[in-house]
Amino acid sequence: MTLDLSRWQFAITTIYHFFFVPLTLGLGWFIAIMETMYVRYGDETYKRMAKFWGKLFLINFAMGVVTGIVQEFQFGMNWSEYSRYVGDIFGAPLAIEALLAFFLESTFLGIWIFGWDQLSKGLHAAAIWLVVIGSNLSALFILLANGWMQHPVGYVIKEAAGRAELVDFTALVFNPRGWYLFWHTISSGFTTAAFFVLGISAYHLIRKQNLQVFQPSFRLAAIIGIIASIMVGLAGHAQGIYLREVQPMAAAASEAHWDTADPAPFSVIALFDSTGKREIWSLKIPKVLSLLYYFKLEGEVQGINQLQAEYAARYGPGDYIPLVALDYWMFRIMVGVGLLMIAIAAYSLYLPLRNWPEKWTRWLKWMIWVVALPYIANTSGWILTETGRQPWIVHGLLKTIDGVSPLKPGLVWMSLIGFTLIYALLMVANIYLLIKFMKAGPAATDSESIAPTNAGGKD
DSSP, X not given: OHHHHHHHHHHHHHHHHHHHHHHHHHHHHHHHHHHHHHHHHOOHHHHHHHHHHHHHHHHHHHHHHHHHHHHHHHHHHTOHHHHHHHHHHHHHHHHXXXXXXXXXXXXXXXXXHHOTTTSOHHHHHHHHHHHHHHHXXXXXXXXXXXXXXXXXXXXXXXXXXXXEEESOHHHHHTOHHHHHHHHHHHHHXXXXXXXXXXXXXXXXXXXXXXXXXXXXXXXXXHHHHHHHHHHHHHHHHHHHHHHHHHOHHHHHHHTTOOSOBSSOOEEXXXXXXXXXXXXEEEEEETTHHHHHHHSSSOOOBXXXXXXXXXXXXXXOSSOOOOOHHHHHHHHHHHHHHHHHHHHHHHHHHHHHHTTOOGGGHHHHHHHGGGGHHHHHHHHHHHHHHHHHTTTEEETTTEEGGGTSOOOOHHHHHHHHHHHHHHHHHHHHHHHHHHHHHHHHTTXXXXXXXXXXXXXXXXX
C-alpha cells in the first residue's frame, strides 16, 4: 500500500510540475529573441512584445517554482531508501542544478524584472539571455540525473557501505540517455511555447486587438513551431532507437512487441485485457518496426516474452514487464499529437504569408484551443518515460519496491491528498492569472512593472 501511494503521489506531483516546465524553457527564448530585436532595431513594438509575454512567463515560472520544490523533498520523504542507496550519484547533478543553474536563472530574472529603467537596453537583453541559459542548464542537469536512472553508468557498488557510489562523473555527464532526454525536452519546450504564443495571438487577432504586437508574435511562433515540432519528432525517434539498445523492455512495451522477430512487424492498434499485460487483438504491418529501428526492412527486435525470461535469469525471479497497455497508448498519443502539431504549425506559417485573409477567422478561432496539444503530448511522453522502466527505479540496479520509505500508509494518504488539493488550487490560480493578463493584452504592461506580486522561487 505504501509503495502504491508513494508512486501515485510522485506521479501526480511530477505531472503537475511538468505542466509548467516546458513553457518556462521555451517561452524564455521567445522573450530573449523579441528583446534582442528591440535592441537591434529600436522598435518599441518588440519591447511591448517582450513585456507582455514576459508577464505570462513570470506567472508560469512562479508556479513552476512552488511545484518544483516538492519534487526534491519527495526523495527524502517517500523514497528515502532510494536516496540512501544512490544519493551519492543522483545528488551530484541535482546539487549542480541548484547551486549553479538555478541561481544563475533566478538572479538574472530578478535583474530583468526590475531593470527595465535602470539598465541599458543591451545589458537588459543580456539579462534575459542569461535567464534562458540558466533555465536550460537547470533542465540539463535534472535530465542527466534522470538519464542516469534510465541507464546507470560511472558507478560502483560498495558492499561494505551498502550503496552505489559515483566513480566517473564524466560518464554521468556524457551519458547519451540524458542528452537524448535533454534534446527531446528542449524541443518540446520550444513547441509548447510556440503553440502557447499561437493560441493567445489568435485570440487577439480575431478581435483585431493590438495587431502590431500579435501579428509578429504569431509569425514568430509559426516559424519556431514548425521547426521545433519536427525537432521533437527527430529527437523522439533517435531516442527510441537508443532506447532499444539500453532499455529493450521499455522499447518493446511501447510497441507491444511480444516475441523476438527479424523482420519485426509494427503494431498499428492493439487491445488489451484488464491486466494491461496481455494483448487480445492487434493490427500489424509486416517489417515496419525493423524499418523504423534499422532503416531497412530487416533487423532483429527483441520481444517482451524473451526479455522477461532473460531478466528473470539475470536478476532473479519476478515480473519485469511494465504495464504494456499504458506505455503502448501513451506512445501513440504522444506521436499522434506530435504529427498533428506539425501539420497545424505548417498551416499557421501559411497564414501570414497570405496577408491574413478575412476568411481565415474561423481557423484562428480553432487556434485558440491548440494551446492544449503540447501539454497532452508532454504528459503522455513523461508517463511513458517513467513507467516504461518499471519495475526499476534505477534500471537494472534498484527496484522501485526497494526504494520506498518505510512509512505507514496513513501518512502517505495524508500527503497525497494534501499535495493533490494544493496543486489543483495552484493550477486553477495559474490558469486564472494567465487568462486575466492574456485578455488584458500589452496595455497591462505598458505603464507598470511586469513583476508579479509573488515572483521567485525554484523551477
